[in-house]
Amino acid sequence: MTVLEDLGWKEYPQRFRMAKGCFYKRFDTPTRCRGNDDKAGIQVCIAVYERGYQIDLQGELPDGTWIKLEQWCMPKDILEGLKLIPRLLETWEFIANKEIK
Numbered sequence: 001m002t003v004l005e006d007l008g009w010k011e012y013p014q015r016f017r018m019a020k021g022c023f024y025k026r027f028d029t030p031t032r033c034r035g036n037d038d039k040a041g042i043q044v045c046i047a048v049y050e051r052g053y054q055i056d057l058q059g060e061l062p063d064g065t066w067i068k069l070e071q072w073c074m075p076k077d078i079l080e081g082l083k084l085i086p087r088l089l090e091t092w093e094f095i096a097n098k099e100i101k
Contacts, residue, residue, distance in 0.1 A: 004078070007082070022048070023045065026041045027041050029041045029092065036060075042057060042059055043059070048078075054070060055071045057089070059092065059096075063100070067092075
């Protein structure tokens, strides 16, 4: 888990997951979470389990609804898995800025 900390991820307590550790990091994005609009970008979380990890992003959209994006069945090497985060961020931006008709 020190690999994540070395890359600027911060550990946080998470009592609702059976993870060995949970980490978060904020990423610079044009669209902020409505509920955290005082903070730049969006937060991504990583839950590390005995046999792997998952990455998720959740936030409040401009219209007040919430979205949660999860990636699991990740590559064994967590450094390879981190390379998939831009896909989550692009999906966030698309959904957050999609005009509902």
